[in-house]
Amino acid sequence: MTTQTQRLLIAGIDIGSTYTKTVLLDQTRTVRATAIRRSGYKPAVAAAAVFDDVLAAAGIGKDEVTYVATTGYGRYMVPFRHTQITELTCHAVATSYHFPSVRTILDIGGQDIKAIRIDERGRVRAFRLNDKCAAGTGAFLEKTSRYLGLTTADIGPYALRATQPVEISSVCAVFAESEVINHLAGGVTPENIMQGAIVALGGRAVQLMKRVGLEADCALAGGMTNNAAMVAALEGRLGAPLKLPPDGLGQLNGAFGAALLGLRRVERLLAEGRAIPAPSGEASATVRRWSSYIAPTATVAG
Amino acid sequence: MLYVAGVDVGSTQAKAVVLDEAANAVGQALLDVEMNMSTAAQDVFACAVADARLDESDIAYTVATGYGRYRVTFGDMQVTEISCHARGATFEFPNTRTVLDIGGQDTKAIRIGGSGEVVDFAMNDKCAAGTGRFLGAASFALETPLSELGPLALKATAPVKITTTCTVFAESEIIGHLAKGHRPEDVLAGMHHSIATRCASLVRRVGLAPEVTFTGGVSRNAAMVKLLQEVLDTPLNISARGHFMGAIGAALYALDRARSGERRVNREEVAR
Amino acid sequence: MPIETETSLSDILARCHALTHTDQIPPDEAAAESAIGYFPVYFPEEIVHAAGLRPHALLGGGNRIEVRYADARIGSFVCSICRSTTELGLNGSLKGLGGFFAQPICDAAKHMAGIWGRNFPEQNPQLLALPQNVNSPAAARYVYDEYQRLRAVLAEKIGRNISDEAIRASVRVYNENRRLQRALYAIKRDDPARLSTVETYLLVRAGTRMRREQHNALLRDALRLLAERRVRPLDKPRVVFVGGFCEQPPLEMIETIEDVCFIVDDDLLIGQRWLTEDVPEEGDPVWALAESYVERSASSPVQYDARKPKEDVLLRMLSAARAEAAIIAAAKFCEPGLDDQLALSHHLDAEKVPYLVLEFEEKMTSFEQMAMQVETFAESLLFD
Amino acid sequence: MASTASPAPTAARSLDARTAGQRLVNQWLANIHTARERGQPVAYIFVMGNAIEILRAFGFELVFPEINSLQTGVRKAAPDFLAKAEDFGFSPDVCSYVKADVGLMLSDLQHPSGTRMPKPDLAIASSMCNVYIKWAEIWERHFGTPAFVLDIPGKRFAAWQPIPGTPQYEADKRWVQGQLADLVARCEQITGTKFDPDRLAEVEASVNEMIRLWVEILQLNQRRPAPYNSMLDGLTYIGVLNAWRGTPEGVEYMRLLRDEVAGKVARGEGRVANERFRLIFSGTPCYVNLRRMVELFETYGGVFAASDYLTYAAGGLDSSGLFYDPSRPLESLAEVTTRASQLGLSNHFFSHHTLAQQVKDYAADGIVYHGIKSCRTVATSMADNREYVTKRYGLPTLYIESDLIDPRYWSDAQIKNRVDAFFEVLEQRRLVEGGA
Numbered sequence A: 001m002t003t004q005t006q007r008l009l010i011a012g013i014d015i016g017s018t019y020t021k022t023v024l025l026d027q028t029r030t031v032r033a034t035a036i037r038r039s040g041y042k043p044a045v046a047a048a049a050v051f052d053d054v055l056a057a058a059g060i061g062k063d064e065v066t067y068v069a070t071t072g073y074g075r076y077m078v079p080f081r082h083t084q085i086t087e088l089t090c091h092a093v094a095t096s097y098h099f100p101s102v103r104t105i106l107d108i109g110g111q112d113i114k115a116i117r118i119d120e121r122g123r124v125r126a127f128r129l130n131d132k133c134a135a136g137t138g139a140f141l142e143k144t145s146r147y148l149g150l151t152t153a154d155i156g157p158y159a160l161r162a163t164q165p166v167e168i169s170s171v172c173a174v175f176a177e178s179e180v181i182n183h184l185a186g187g188v189t190p191e192n193i194m195q196g197a198i199v200a201l202g203g204r205a206v207q208l209m210k211r212v213g214l215e216a217d218c219a220l221a222g223g224m225t226n227n228a229a230m231v232a233a234l235e236g237r238l239g240a241p242l243k244l245p246p247d248g249l250g251q252l253n254g255a256f257g258a259a260l261l262g263l264r265r266v267e268r269l270l271a272e273g274r275a276i277p278a279p280s281g282e283a284s285a286t287v288r289r290w291s292s293y294i295a296p297t298a299t300v301a302g
Numbered sequence B: 001m002l003y004v005a006g007v008d009v010g011s012t013q014a015k016a017v018v019l020d021e022a023a024n025a026v027g028q029a030l031l032d033v034e035m036n037m038s039t040a041a042q043d044v045f046a047c048a049v050a051d052a053r054l055d056e057s058d059i060a061y062t063v064a065t066g067y068g069r070y071r072v073t074f075g076d077m078q079v080t081e082i083s084c085h086a087r088g089a090t091f092e093f094p095n096t097r098t099v100l101d102i103g104g105q106d107t108k109a110i111r112i113g114g115s116g117e118v119v120d121f122a123m124n125d126k127c128a129a130g131t132g133r134f135l136g137a138a139s140f141a142l143e144t145p146l147s148e149l150g151p152l153a154l155k156a157t158a159p160v161k162i163t164t165t166c167t168v169f170a171e172s173e174i175i176g177h178l179a180k181g182h183r184p185e186d187v188l189a190g191m192h193h194s195i196a197t198r199c200a201s202l203v204r205r206v207g208l209a210p211e212v213t214f215t216g217g218v219s220r221n222a223a224m225v226k227l228l229q230e231v232l233d234t235p236l237n238i239s240a241r242g243h244f245m246g247a248i249g250a251a252l253y254a255l256d257r258a259r260s261g262e263r264r265v266n267r268e269e270v271a272r
Numbered sequence C: 001m002p003i004e005t006e007t008s009l010s011d012i013l014a015r016c017h018a019l020t021h022t023d024q025i026p027p028d029e030a031a032a033e034s035a036i037g038y039f040p041v042y043f044p045e046e047i048v049h050a051a052g053l054r055p056h057a058l059l060g061g062g063n064r065i066e067v068r069y070a071d072a073r074i075g076s077f078v079c080s081i082c083r084s085t086t087e088l089g090l091n092g093s094l095k096g097l098g099g100f101f102a103q104p105i106c107d108a109a110k111h112m113a114g115i116w117g118r119n120f121p122e123q124n125p126q127l128l129a130l131p132q133n134v135n136s137p138a139a140a141r142y143v144y145d146e147y148q149r150l151r152a153v154l155a156e157k158i159g160r161n162i163s164d165e166a167i168r169a170s171v172r173v174y175n176e177n178r179r180l181q182r183a184l185y186a187i188k189r190d191d192p193a194r195l196s197t198v199e200t201y202l203l204v205r206a207g208t209r210m211r212r213e214q215h216n217a218l219l220r221d222a223l224r225l226l227a228e229r230r231v232r233p234l235d236k237p238r239v240v241f242v243g244g245f246c247e248q249p250p251l252e253m254i255e256t257i258e259d260v261c262f263i264v265d266d267d268l269l270i271g272q273r274w275l276t277e278d279v280p281e282e283g284d285p286v287w288a289l290a291e292s293y294v295e296r297s298a299s300s301p302v303q304y305d306a307r308k309p310k311e312d313v314l315l316r317m318l319s320a321a322r323a324e325a326a327i328i329a330a331a332k333f334c335e336p337g338l339d340d341q342l343a344l345s346h347h348l349d350a351e352k353v354p355y356l357v358l359e360f361e362e363k364m365t366s367f368e369q370m371a372m373q374v375e376t377f378a379e380s381l382l383f384d
Numbered sequence D: 001m002a003s004t005a006s007p008a009p010t011a012a013r014s015l016d017a018r019t020a021g022q023r024l025v026n027q028w029l030a031n032i033h034t035a036r037e038r039g040q041p042v043a044y045i046f047v048m049g050n051a052i053e054i055l056r057a058f059g060f061e062l063v064f065p066e067i068n069s070l071q072t073g074v075r076k077a078a079p080d081f082l083a084k085a086e087d088f089g090f091s092p093d094v095c096s097y098v099k100a101d102v103g104l105m106l107s108d109l110q111h112p113s114g115t116r117m118p119k120p121d122l123a124i125a126s127s128m129c130n131v132y133i134k135w136a137e138i139w140e141r142h143f144g145t146p147a148f149v150l151d152i153p154g155k156r157f158a159a160w161q162p163i164p165g166t167p168q169y170e171a172d173k174r175w176v177q178g179q180l181a182d183l184v185a186r187c188e189q190i191t192g193t194k195f196d197p198d199r200l201a202e203v204e205a206s207v208n209e210m211i212r213l214w215v216e217i218l219q220l221n222q223r224r225p226a227p228y229n230s231m232l233d234g235l236t237y238i239g240v241l242n243a244w245r246g247t248p249e250g251v252e253y254m255r256l257l258r259d260e261v262a263g264k265v266a267r268g269e270g271r272v273a274n275e276r277f278r279l280i281f282s283g284t285p286c287y288v289n290l291r292r293m294v295e296l297f298e299t300y301g302g303v304f305a306a307s308d309y310l311t312y313a314a315g316g317l318d319s320s321g322l323f324y325d326p327s328r329p330l331e332s333l334a335e336v337t338t339r340a341s342q343l344g345l346s347n348h349f350f351s352h353h354t355l356a357q358q359v360k361d362y363a364a365d366g367i368v369y370h371g372i373k374s375c376r377t378v379a380t381s382m383a384d385n386r387e388y389v390t391k392r393y394g395l396p397t398l399y400i401e402s403d404l405i406d407p408r409y410w411s412d413a414q415i416k417n418r419v420d421a422f423f424e425v426l427e428q429r430r431l432v433e434g435g436a
C-alpha cells in the first residue's frame, strides 16, 4: 500500500545510439544521482549497467526505486521499465521545466539531429529529424576527431583555438574525411579543420531548427552541450544565445525528462489512490501484423 | 633496358607498379594513404622502384592515376582511373568487355569496345554507400582485418538484411544486429549483399557484357566476388593483381609513351 | 460465433493480402494479355471492364522487391513507385501485360510512358491524357473525346467494338463498388476500433486484382462480418492520413501509426473511389464518366482544381471525420506531394490544428525512427 | 592522349549581337521594373507552352519566373534564395527553380538583377511541366492571383500520328482552342480591353519571322567549326528570343544575330580555336557553373553544337517547322500550340530519336546528358534514354548530374573526372576508327 508521504525515487533512462544516460529523481524533483555509459553492443546491458551505477551512486537498492521510465532509441529494450516515452517528448518536458520560455529545442545526438518546437506547456508542437545521412550528426564530428587523433571530449576545447576555420564542402561524411586529409596535407591546422567541421554541422543544425519554424528562446540538449565550440558556433549562426540545461544535465536532458514524466505519472496514480503497477516491460500490443504475414501463394520477384 | 611506372593514388590506398620493356611487372608496392597524398605517392613509387631493384632515375616515364593523380608531382602524365582500369583489365583478360572497379571511396563500371577502348562508364555519385569504405566500417565494427571479412562472410547461413545505406551508420547497424544476436558472418554477408546490389546496378547502367573483369581492392574480397557473380549471374575474371589494375593500366600507358620516344621531363628533379 | 467471425474475416483479409502482395500478374488470370496496366492515380476502369479486360492498377513493388535494373534507368531524385514499377517491368514480373497506361499526373509519371515505350513497345504503352485543367467549360468534352480514344484502342485490341450497354453495365457494377467502399470508410470513421485502416486498405486494394463483381461480393461478406465483429473500445487520438494518393506507404507504416492513433479517414488508393457519387446509369455512359470526372471527383496533389483548394479539402476531411489531428505524409522525391505537404502544414499551423509531417518511401524497411515520431505525436496529443 | 591535347582558348568571343541582346534584356528588365507605376498589367508565364502571343496582344508585361530563377544562379545569389525557401519549409528535393522563386517572394520580390519584380495580374501555367502548375498554386497562395492552367496534351504513344483532320487531332485542338478562348476572356476582364485579332496576327507574324531566323541560326551551327556554343552563347540568344518574342525588336535582334553567325561561318571562325569534338547537350545547364562546365569541355576542343534544351526554351516551335497563319490568328495559335506539344515538347516517346537525329545533322561525336537532380521533367528517364541511344545507335555518351542553380550538387572533382574520362573515350574511339 503506497501513501502520499512515502518517499518516491524515479529513474529515467535514455538509451541513445551512442550513450546511455540515467537520472535518479526524488519527489522534490531533486536529482539524486546520474550515470552515463557508452551504449555499445547491447543497449539492454548498458541500460542495466547505468541503472546499477546510479543506484550505487545514490547508495540505494533496486527495490527502493518507485518507477522506471525509459526513452531513446532503445526505450523498448529495458525489461524492468514501467513505461517508455520518446526522447522528443522527454527533451520537451525537461527543457520547458528548466526554461518555460523556450520554444525551440535542438538535440544533436550521436546519430541524428532533432529540432523540436514546443508550446508554453512544454508540449511538442512540431519537430524535424535529419535524414539518414551521417553528414550533419555527432558521428560526423567523431569521425573527424578520430581522424585528427582527438577524443570526443577534446573536440570543443581544441576547436576553440581555431583562427581561420576551413570550409568543409563535402556533402558526405566519408568524403569529408578525404577532404580533411587534403586540408592537413595543405598544411591547415587541425584546430581550423575541426572548427570547420563544427561550423558545417552547426549550419545544418540551424537549418533544421528553421524548418520547424524557429521561435525564441532556443535551447540545446544532448551530448553536444558538452562541446563549447559547437555551442558558440550555433549561437553565432542563430545570432542569439542558447539556453543549456543547468548542472551538467545537458547530455542527461532526455533521461531527466523521462524521470519527470515518470514522477508525474506516479503522482497521478497516488492522487487517484491507485497502486503503482509492476514493470510493464514485456507487455506489448498483440494486434495482428499483416505486414509480417506471408501469403502462401505470394511469389516474390527480384 | 626501358622501365616505366604507373602510380595509382587512391582515396584509401596508393599503388605503384614498375614494368619493363616487355610489360612484365618487375616491381610493385601498396601503401595506405595516410595524411598526405603527394608523399604517399612519392613513397609508394619509391617502394615499387626499390622492389624492382632499380633507381628512380631508371624510370623512363611515369603515369599517375586515381583520385589523387594531380597530386603526383613527379608524374609525366595523368590518366583517369577509368581508362587505366580498362587498360589493365584488357591487358590481363583480353576478352574483357565490362570492368567493375570497387575502390575505397568510389565504384566504377566501365564498358569496353571490341578493340579495348572505353565506350561507356558510370561511377557512384556523392555518397560513399556501396564502396569499399562500407567494408572498412564493418572491419572496424567487427574488429576484423579487411582481408578476413570475405572469408568470414562466406560462412554465413542466414544473411541479415542491411537497411542503412550510409557508410557511417553501417557501423552502428552492424552493432545493432550483433546485439540482436545475429552472427557476425550473417551480418557481414548482409553488408556484402547490399554493396553487391548497388554495384550491380552501376554495371547495368553501362550494360553488362561478358567477359566481366572485377578490379580494385575489393576484388580481393572472395565473398564480394561470389555475391557479384550471383547478382550479375555471370562469372567474373579476377586477377591476383586486381588491386593493382589501375596502376598497371597507368604503367601500360607510360610504356606507350616511352616506346614512342617520350622521356620523363623532370628526371633529375626526382632523382634529388 | 464471434470467433468464427474473426476467422472468416481474417480468411478474407488473408486472401486480399495474397492477391495484393504478389508482383506477378495473378497466375489464375490465365491470359495476362487481358490485364490492362495503369499507373496512378485514377483510371476509367469501367471502359476496360466493359471490354471484358481486367484493369490492373500498377502500385509499385512495395518493400519486397529488390531493385536491380531500374536504378540504371531512372534519375536519382525520382520517387520509388516509378523506380519499382520500372523494375517490375525490367525483371519480367509484368511480362505480357496487355496494355500500359500512364497519365500526366506529374513529370515522373509522364516519363513512365516513355520508358515503357522504349522498353516494352509490345505492351502498347500510352498516355491517357486526363486534363490538368478541369475548370474550363471545354473540359468535360475533352475528357469525353479522350475516353472515346481509349474505347477505340481497347476495341481494336479485342477485335470488336464496346457497346454503350456494356459500359452502362460496368458503370452499375462500379457504382455498387464505390457504395461498398463508402460503407467501409463509414465504419472506419464511426467505429474505428471495429475496422483498422490496414484492413480497409487490404480490402480495397484487393479490388485492383480481381473482377469488380467478385470484389463487390467480397466487400459485402466483409461488411456483414464486420457488423458482427466484437470490439473492445480503445482510447487513441483520432487522426486523418493524407499523402497515400500515389506511391503506397508500406503496411508497416500504417500499422506504426495505428499502434497509437485511430486513422478515421485517409486518401490511400484514392483513385479507387475518385468519383465521389454514383455515375449516372442512363444516357451516354462515356459522357457520364467524363462528366463525373470533371464534376464529382475527389482531390489530390496531382490535380489542380480552382473549386477545391487543398487546404479546404483537408479541413473538411478533418471535421467530417471528427479528427483532432492530421498526419500529412509525402513520398520522398514526390514534388506534388512535397509541395502540398508544406502548404497544408502551414495552413494547419494557422488553424491551430495539430499535425505530423512524415516522409516515406514504399521501399523503406526500418520504422524505428517513424515509430518515434508517431509516438511523440500521440504523446503530444494525449498528455496534459 | 586527351590530357596532352593542347587546350584551346576558352574566352568567349564577343558578338555585336551580344551588346544588342544585353541592351534588350536590360530594357526588358527596366520595363518590368516600372510596369506597375506605368499601370501596365503583368503576367507570369513559363517558356514551354505558347500563350505568350495572346499576352503580347493584350499588352501584358511578361515576367518569366524560370529566367528569374536561373538568373539567381548566374548571379551567384541562388544559395541565399534557396536557403530562404528551405527555411520556409520546402524540401531540398523540390525543383530548385521553384525554391529560388519562393526565395524571391520572401525577399519582397527584390531580384539580384536589381529589378523589383511586380506581382502578377495573371499567372499562366502550361502542363508542359507539371511543376509549373504546383508553382502557380504557390503564387495563388502568396499573391492571391488565381492560376490559369493551360492543359496542352501531347503525344499519346510512339506511333501516334495526329494528322490535322483526324478526330484525335481535332479533339486536342478543340480543347486547346477552348482554353485559349477562356484565356482571352480572362485577359479582357483583367485589362478591360477588348481582344484585337489583328494585334494577335501582328504578334504572330513577328514570331514566325523570329522562329524562321532562329531555325537558320541553329542550322548554321551544323557547320564545322561551329560558330557558337549552344550551351553558352545559345543560352543568351534564347533569353532574348523569349523576352522579346513576337516584337519588332525581337525580329531585329534575330536578324542581326543571324547575319553575325553567318559571317563567322563565312570566315570559318569557330567558337573554339581547334575544334576537335562536336557534342550534343541534352538537359538543362547548371547555371551556377555554366562557364566552368563549358570550359571543362572546351579545353579538350569540345564544343556543344546543339542542344535539345534550346528546343524546350523556344517553346518547341523550332523543332517542327511550325508557323502561324495570321489570317486565322486564334485558331492557328491553337493549332500551332497543339502541334508544338505533340511534335516538340512532350517528347517522352521520341526524345532519343531527336537526339540521334541531331547527332547526324550536326555531325556530332557524342551526347552529353546533364541530369538535373531536382528536375523530374529533365531527369526522370534520361538514363533510360541514354541506355537506348548507346545501345541502339552505338553513340558515345556522357552522363553527369548536378543541378540548375543549386551549387551544393555541383562536385567539381567528380565532374572533371568524368569529363576527362569521356574525352579519353572519344580519343580512343578516334584511334580505333583510325580517324582524326
Ligand SMILES: Nc1ncnc2c1ncn2[C@@H]1O[C@H](COP(=O)(O)OP(=O)(O)O)[C@@H](O)[C@H]1O
Pocket: A015, A016, A017, A018, A019, A020, A108, A109, A110, A111, A112, A137, A138, A139, A141, A142, A152, A153, A154, A155, A156, A221, A222, A223, A224, A226, A227, A251
Ligand atoms: N564530452 C564531450 N565533448 C564534446 N562532444 C561530446 C561529448 N560527449 C558527447 N559528445 C557529443 O554528443 C554526441 C552524443 O550525444 P548523445 O546525446 O548522448 O547521443 P545519443 O543520445 O544519440 O546517444 C556524440 O556524438 C558526441 O559528438
Ligand SMILES: Nc1ncnc2c1ncn2[C@@H]1O[C@H](COP(=O)(O)OP(=O)(O)O)[C@@H](O)[C@H]1O
Pocket: B009, B010, B011, B012, B013, B014, B066, B067, B102, B103, B104, B105, B106, B131, B132, B133, B135, B136, B146, B147, B148, B150, B216, B217, B218, B219, B220, B221, B243
Ligand atoms: N586484403 C584485402 N582484402 C579485401 N579487401 C581489401 C583488402 N585490402 C583492401 N581492400 C579493400 O579495398 C579498398 C581499397 O581499394 P582501392 O582500389 O585501393 O581503393 P582506392 O583506389 O579508392 O584507394 C578498401 O576500402 C578495402 O575495402
Ligand code: SF4
Pocket: A132, A133, A134, A135, A171, A172, A173, A174, A175, B126, B127, B128, B129, B165, B166, B167, B168, B169
Ligand atoms: S553521403 Fe556519406 S554520410 Fe551521407 S549517407 Fe552517403 S555515405 Fe552516409
Ligand code: SF4
Pocket: C040, C079, C080, C081, C082, C105, C106, C107, C108, C109, C246, C247, C302, C331, C333, C334, C335, C336, C337
Ligand atoms: S509519387 Fe509523386 S512523383 Fe511519384 S509518380 Fe506519384 S505523383 Fe508522381
Ligand code: SF4
Pocket: D066, D095, D096, D097, D098, D129, D130, D131, D132, D374, D375, D376, D377, D378, D404
Ligand atoms: S521541374 Fe524542371 S522543367 Fe519543371 S519547372 Fe522545375 S526546372 Fe523547370
